[in-house]
Amino acid sequence: MAFSIYDFTDLAQSIHNGLSSSLTPVWTTVIEWAIIGILYILFVALFGLFLVYAERKVCAAIQQRIGPNRVGPYGFIQTIADFIKLLMKEIINPKGVDHFLYNLAPYIVIATVFIIISMFPFAPGLQSFDFDIGVFFVTAVSSVGVIGILLAGWSSNNKYSLIGGIRSGAQIISYELSVGLSLITMIILSGTMQISGIVNGQADGWFLFKGHIPAFIAFVIFIIAGTAETNRGPFDLPEGESELTGGFHTEYSGIKFAFFFLAEYMNLFIVAAMVTIVFLGGWQPLHFGTGNGFNAAMDLLPPIIWFFLKVCTIILLIMWFKWTFPRLRVDQILTLEWKYLLPINLFNIILMSVVVLMGWHW
Amino acid sequence: MAEYREIIFNSDKIQTDDYFVNIGPQHPSTHGALRIVAKLEGEIVQSIDPVIGYIHSGIEKMCESLSYPQLIHLTDRMDYLSAHMNNEAVCLCIENALQVEVPERVKYIRTIMDELTRIASHQLWWCATGMDMGAMTTFFYGLRDREPILDIFEETCGARMTFNYNVPGGLMFDIHPNFQKRVKDFIRYFRKKLPEYDTLLSGNVIFKERTKGLGVLSKEEAIAWGVTGPSGRASGYSCDVRKLHPYSAYPYVKFEEKLATDGDTFWRYQLRIEEMWESMKIIEQLIDNIPEGDFAVKMKGVIKLPEGEFYQRVESARGEFGVFIVSDGKKNPYRLKFRSPGFSNLFVLNELVKGVKIADLVAIMATLDLVIPDIDR
Amino acid sequence: MKALFNYIKEVLGGFYTLLQGLGVTGKYLFTPWNYVTQSYPENREKLQMFERFRGEVIMPHNENNEHKCTGCGLCELACPNGSIEIISKSILTEDGKKKRIIDKHIYHLGMCTLCNLCVRACPSDAIIMGQKYEHAVYNRSNLTKVLNKPGSKIMEGIKE
Structure with missing residues (x-):
């Protein structure tokens, strides 16, 4: 079995060959699906728990605390213990909830996460789906998650939840625009919507550097809008714990709450991964031009490590925002989108088109 | 838009109901067991109705059965963030009634402790305001800087919040030998940290946008509702008891009564930050000049006030705090009434929140600096 | 034109204040060993009132x-x-x-x-x-x- 940390294409191919040599094509597909599914579930659970731990440590550092330090070395097992606690907790169904929607909502939210993550290339050959409209698919699916939040707010039979759900709807639908437009800006530069195509196009330099000014503006806007879309940072209005005591997930407990919680952190990962793929070259090492010594040195680090390094940096940045800024008000959040981000974004698209047309990018 | 509303709300077919949300008694932003019934239209607050009394403990009634030295410790439990001012108010009232002149040393120490308490209270208020606005980190920075003050208190009078440091006629102990050094260290430290508060929260564009022009309280309204303290001074109502009716060592120090004219949430916030600077100035003027002398005058074993009515006001961290004692010449008061600043400051809230969002309600409530035991007593 | 200039100034000024705030927290974020917490049950022996x-x-x-x-x-x-x-x-x-x-x-x-x-x-x-x-x-x-x-x-x- 050929295995290389630098390129997973051979590994995937040899697994496929091994399976199909002994099984019928139908069973091959089923088993491959099962393997991929288990891998994604493991990844979401473990990386989600890691993110929860990381956030607690990051906010502790910002607030001059130690953070979790009791369970395991440096409190590393703390989030796993918390997760086990959540699993064992009673699932409370409050009186008067719409049972079907109330139970459905967390699954919508978590299922969206899985669908989007399946689009991401973690390393060469480590990608499940590769559409020719990949970026479009990601933005389309990510807006399904808001339905889960809206349903949760609506069906909980709680006024705080309802306000939180409605806020979340207004917010996410608005910020979809900015996310979409800043992605379009980069698609103009890359010339393709296919995620593998975008990543491969950055082999001789990341788009952030290739598209200089317009790409940088798009980068900033994407991070702001992405943070807003994950209900985090200064945009955590749907939860708004000082106003709404928990917002849309006030009434959830146990594993259903864990789903919302996990989905929130995985959405954080999704935003960071999208930034990485579109602006920072996905798994591509830091390259300038082609075939020089610097590039060769950068190639020594495996692509999967590059990917997660960049993702973690962006996540750190977003966490840093969250623990610094006060929360915006609901009308300000919409003002920010419609009066600032959207016009800047439209202008930026024109700027990027001019840059691409004139060939000013690298 | 108006037509649309008319169709929705005045239609015979669609039955609408007022949308009430209970904020509290268990809610993260009421800082205690305060219940606010908010009538909403969507996100917009129509009117609110504060419901108080969830932690009413009958302190005024309890005081009637306690002797004068005993009842002082109960005032710690009212406005626990300005406990020393409350203690001092009762002591000043008793001393005035008995016409006892306390030593200069006592006056100086009381004033320094007052101002330290004021800084500590404003620090905690700053933490909580930041947290209500969603900036969690402010909470920890404020508490971090409050810790040295609490250490000073603990070293001086043995407790961190409920001091009971004043007794009629003076203080319970003399200051600790380390007191001056520690206070000076703290002032040096806090002068460096206070600009950080400005950079982190006051200068922040999000914070400014959220607070400027929000919840405007006019000077007339402030006077009419009896809003005192920094909340009243933000509206231009000059109500600083330290200036108007100086007590303890305040006549000896130079300080400014900070006033603003806007009366909005931002200025209520800003004035408290500026008060911290002023408090540090007052402490610096006094700390090196504490005169030698006794820390208490000898009082009788059983303190009996002459028959009559006595009132004493002090400036607590939240506004004017008054003590009204009716004495019938016995060793315990016939009636005792506290004028607590939080009570008046809370009930102006309904005037401020008409037409604002829920998030603004929380912000306005935060800058009124409510302490619930102070309201409920 | 002046309105546009003001608009840009507003946006950049807002960003600058946000960056200043990030500077304050960043100072502590990247020096995580400067914490002020006391590890309570461990320091029970040394804890002196x-x-x-x-x-x-x-x-x-x-x-x-x-x-x-x-x-x-x-x-x-x-x-x-x-x-x-x-x-x-x-x-x-x-x-x-x-x-x-x-x-x-x-x-x-x-x-x-x-x-x-x-x-x-x-x-x-x-x-x-x-x-x-x-x-x-x-x-x-x-x-x-x-x-x-x-x-x-x-x-x-x-x-x-």
């Missing part, structure tokens, strides 16, 4: 199991909330006189507000404030304490 710390009322005894309390009851009178009860008994002294001495000095920690008035009232400094700060017990009755140790006597030379 201030000498005036008011933890509980205690009655110090010397090595001969003697205390200074005469049982005069002034602390009981001074206490605002009845946390102190003095139970005294009469004994016959050697010269045949009746004398009242302390039998039990009962202290209800659960009711105590640690106001220090009893310590102030005590004429013979028999009770002082202790340094103990961990008062959690499993049973409420454990909060009621008898301050004078069994079999203890009053110290020589303490006048009534």
Whole structure:
């Protein structure tokens, strides 16, 4: 079995060959699906728990605390213990909830996460789906998650939840625009919507550097809008714990709450991964031009490590925002989108088109 | 838009109901067991109705059965963030009634402790305001800087919040030998940290946008509702008891009564930050000049006030705090009434929140600096 | 044109204030070893309370199991909330006189507000404030304490 940390294409191919040599094509597909599914579930659970731990440590550092330090070395097992606690907790169904929607909502939210993550290339050959409209698919699916939040707010039979759900709807639908437009800006530069195509196009330099000014503006806007879309940072209005005591997930407990919680952190990962793929070259090492010594040195680090390094940096940045800024008000959040981000974004698209047309990018 | 509303709300077919949300008694932003019934239209607050009394403990009634030295410790439990001012108010009232002149040393120490308490209270208020606005980190920075003050208190009078440091006629102990050094260290430290508060929260564009022009309280309204303290001074109502009716060592120090004219949430916030600077100035003027002398005058074993009515006001961290004692010449008061600043400051809230969002309600409530035991007593 | 200029200025100015805020938190974020937390149960041995710390009322005894309390009851009178009860008994002294001495000095920690008035009232400094700060017990009755140790006597030379 050929295995290389630098390129997973051979590994995937040899697994496929091994399976199909002994099984019928139908069973091959089923088993491959099962393997991929288990891998994604493991990844979401473990990386989600890691993110929860990381956030607690990051906010502790910002607030001059130690953070979790009791369970395991440096409190590393703390989030796993918390997760086990959540699993064992009673699932409370409050009186008067719409049972079907109330139970459905967390699954919508978590299922969206899985669908989007399946689009991401973690390393060469480590990608499940590769559409020719990949970026479009990601933005389309990510807006399904808001339905889960809206349903949760609506069906909980709680006024705080309802306000939180409605806020979340207004917010996410608005910020979809900015996310979409800043992605379009980069698609103009890359010339393709296919995620593998975008990543491969950055082999001789990341788009952030290739598209200089317009790409940088798009980068900033994407991070702001992405943070807003994950209900985090200064945009955590749907939860708004000082106003709404928990917002849309006030009434959830146990594993259903864990789903919302996990989905929130995985959405954080999704935003960071999208930034990485579109602006920072996905798994591509830091390259300038082609075939020089610097590039060769950068190639020594495996692509999967590059990917997660960049993702973690962006996540750190977003966490840093969250623990610094006060929360915006609901009308300000919409003002920010419609009066600032959207016009800047439209202008930026024109700027990027001019840059691409004139060939000013690298 | 108006037509649309008319169709929705005045239609015979669609039955609408007022949308009430209970904020509290268990809610993260009421800082205690305060219940606010908010009538909403969507996100917009129509009117609110504060419901108080969830932690009413009958302190005024309890005081009637306690002797004068005993009842002082109960005032710690009212406005626990300005406990020393409350203690001092009762002591000043008793001393005035008995016409006892306390030593200069006592006056100086009381004033320094007052101002330290004021800084500590404003620090905690700053933490909580930041947290209500969603900036969690402010909470920890404020508490971090409050810790040295609490250490000073603990070293001086043995407790961190409920001091009971004043007794009629003076203080319970003399200051600790380390007191001056520690206070000076703290002032040096806090002068460096206070600009950080400005950079982190006051200068922040999000914070400014959220607070400027929000919840405007006019000077007339402030006077009419009896809003005192920094909340009243933000509206231009000059109500600083330290200036108007100086007590303890305040006549000896130079300080400014900070006033603003806007009366909005931002200025209520800003004035408290500026008060911290002023408090540090007052402490610096006094700390090196504490005169030698006794820390208490000898009082009788059983303190009996002459028959009559006595009132004493002090400036607590939240506004004017008054003590009204009716004495019938016995060793315990016939009636005792506290004028607590939080009570008046809370009930102006309904005037401020008409037409604002829920998030603004929380912000306005935060800058009124409510302490619930102070309201409920 | 001026409106556009103002718009850009507003956006950039807003960003600048946000960056300043990030600078404040970033300073601490990248120096995580500068924390101010105390690891509480670990530093229990080293944790030293201030000498005036008011933890509980205690009655110090010397090595001969003697205390200074005469049982005069002034602390009981001074206490605002009845946390102190003095139970005294009469004994016959050697010269045949009746004398009242302390039998039990009962202290209800659960009711105590640690106001220090009893310590102030005590004429013979028999009770002082202790340094103990961990008062959690499993049973409420454990909060009621008898301050004078069994079999203890009053110290020589303490006048009534």
